Amino acid sequence: MRKAEKLVERLEFCRQVSSHKWIARCPAHEDRSPSLSIKSEGDRTLIHCHAGCGALDVLEAVGLDYSDLYPDNDENHSPIIKRRQKDSYNSIVVLIAEDMVKQGKRLTESEKQLVIKARLAG
Numbered sequence: 001m002r003k004a005e006k007l008v009e010r011l012e013f014c015r016q017v018s019s020h021k022w023i024a025r026c027p028a029h030e031d032r033s034p035s036l037s038i039k040s041e042g043d044r045t046l047i048h049c050h051a052g053c054g055a056l057d058v059l060e061a062v063g064l065d066y067s068d069l070y071p072d073n074d075e076n077h078s079p080i081i082k083r084r085q086k087d088s089y090n091s092i093v094v095l096i097a098e099d100m101v102k103q104g105k106r107l108t109e110s111e112k113q114l115v116i117k118a119r120l121a122g
């Protein structure tokens with residue numbers, strides 16, 4: 001089964017508009033008309049909610065995750081995972097620094113630079 005079909009079969013009011021494209025009601029928000037676009041592109045599946053829902057929200061609403069959109073054992077999804085890990089790291093750096101300041105601790109120059117770098121990256 002193609003990855004797109006795994007997603008498409010879980011959506012309500014989904015219809016195919018071309019050989020590799022579908023539209024459906026977005027499961028992540030109350031949707032009265034189709035606002036979710038699904039596209040099969042090579043071995044991966046692209047999704048976009050025109051109302052602004054995130055891909056992870058859409059996937060979680062139907063019991064899937066990012067790995068369900070990409071080929072098994074393929075490097076195509078690793079940039080997404082790496083980006084999410086980097087974003088998490090930067091968020092943690094900022095949170096720790098904010099907590100230290102709240103406790104009255106002073107940040108060293110190297111810690112300040114690390115926080116600045118993390119904020120600019122996020």
